[in-house]
Amino acid sequence: MGIIAFIIIGLIAGLIARAILPGRQSMGLIATTLLGMVGSLVGGLVGSLFARDGRLFDVHPTGILMSVIGSIVVLLLVGAAGRRRIHA
Known part of the structure; x- marks a missing residue:
């Protein structure tokens, strides 16, 4: 997968993850990407x-779905770290 495709899929996955998760995330376009x-x-x-096919960076629907799920996990971790830092 090329770097441009990686950036575009990252942007799409980040936007979908932010749309799925409730709450207010103060991120710009670059942070979302x-x-x-x-x-x-x-x-x-x-x-x-x-999957043991050895092709980690191929673009396919399952990869895009896992990108969104991974983005949700990262967003939850960043949100939890931000709340812990504010209340500490």
């Missing part, structure tokens, strides 16, 4: 545990 890219890596690594 980075969220999706990190979520895509997390989702790809988790997905590679279940």
Whole structure:
């Protein structure tokens, strides 16, 4: 997968994750794209545990779904860390 496709899928996954999760996330477009890219890596690594085809960075519907799920997980972790830091 090329870097441009990785950025575009990261943006889409980040936008979908922010739309699915309730609450207010104060992120701009670049932070949303980075969220999706990190979520895509997390989702790809988790997905590679279940699929043994050796092709980690191929674009396919399951990969996009795992990118969104990974982005949701990263968004939840960032939100939990932010709440812990504010209340501490």
